Amino acid sequence: MTSKxxxxxxxxxxxxxxxxxxxxxxxxxxxxxxxxxxxxxxKALVFLAVLPLMFVIGLLLHGRVxxxxxxEPLVALAAIADxxxxxxxxxxxxxxxxxxxxxxVTYEYGNTFLIxxxxxxxxxxxxxxxxxxxxx
Amino acid sequence: MTSHFLLLILFALLVSAVFAAxxxxxxxxxxxxxxxxxxxxxxxxxxxxxxxxPLPL
Numbered sequence: 001m002t003s004k005x006x007x008x009x010x011x012x013x014x015x016x017x018x019x020x021x022x023x024x025x026x027x028x029x030x031x032x033x034x035x036x037x038x039x040x041x042x043k044a045l046v047f048l049a050v051l052p053l054m055f056v057i058g059l060l061l062h063g064r065v066x067x068x069x070x071x072e073p074l075v076a077l078a079a080i081a082d083x084x085x086x087x088x089x090x091x092x093x094x095x096x097x098x099x100x101x102x103x104x105v106t107y108e109y110g111n112t113f114l115i116x117x118x119x120x121x122x123x124x125x126x127x128x129x130x131x132x133x134x135x136x
Numbered sequence: 137m138t139s140h141f142l143l144l145i146l147f148a149l150l151v152s153a154v155f156a157a158x159x160x161x162x163x164x165x166x167x168x169x170x171x172x173x174x175x176x177x178x179x180x181x182x183x184x185x186x187x188x189x190p191l192p193l
Contacts, residue, residue: 042157042163043157043158046153046154046157047154047157050150050153050154051154053150054150057146061137061143105138106137106138106143109140109143109147112147113147116147116151120151120154123154123158124154124158127158
């Protein structure tokens, strides 16, 4: 089976568990950082540009950065999804952004952008993990 | 911006870009996959919207 990846884009497999964990942590904290670490610059730039943009759009659309309320399972699941974006999520939580305006017509759209941005970053993190393990 | 259609287009565009970058390695196939995915998202949304148009009955 042939690979479509160019030589410049070939991953540098990080075999040490500590390095793999650090790559995953970086990928979670800053979208695209894991790919950047592993030499996948073009992909990293796409993730770095798109995922925080989706998060900001979600906030501008009056979406809510959900709190961890385990008494309400759907809210807790949404909070876990929001958390996927790492640093932007932390900044939003610390700055008190993302209170959410339930009466805004774009509230649900905002939530969708916020939640999907976080979930996509989980996928990006898993992709970085696979690359770091030399599977891709 | 409160246009549901424009928000749908924006959402489809951004999600397609991420999935294309995840699934393909070279920029050309990323562009093709992203365009196909974007078209699929928009077409599916329009079709489902059309199906649900009579609701609630």
